[in-house]
Amino acid sequence: MKLEGDIPAACRDGTGQLHVLSAVCPHLGCAVAWNDAEKNWDCPCHGSRFCADGSLIA
Numbered sequence: 001m002k003l004e005g006d007i008p009a010a011c012r013d014g015t016g017q018l019h020v021l022s023a024v025c026p027h028l029g030c031a032v033a034w035n036d037a038e039k040n041w042d043c044p045c046h047g048s049r050f051c052a053d054g055s056l057i058a
C-alpha cells in the first residue's frame, strides 16, 4: 500500500485514536516496525524509537 508516495504505518494509541504516518524513518530512510510490547515504532537500522503519533522518543 502507498499513501501519497510513502509506505504507511498505522496504529491506535492507548485512547483508541488511529494514527497513520509515514513508515520511513527520518534519520536515513529505513522502514520502522511496530513494537507491540512497548507500544512504539522502532527503526531496525540505527535504533531510533517513535511514539504512536510519530514523535521521537530516542
Ligand code: FES
Binding pocket: 025, 026, 027, 028, 029, 030, 043, 044, 045, 046, 047, 048
Ligand atoms: S534510519 Fe532509522 S535510525 Fe537510522
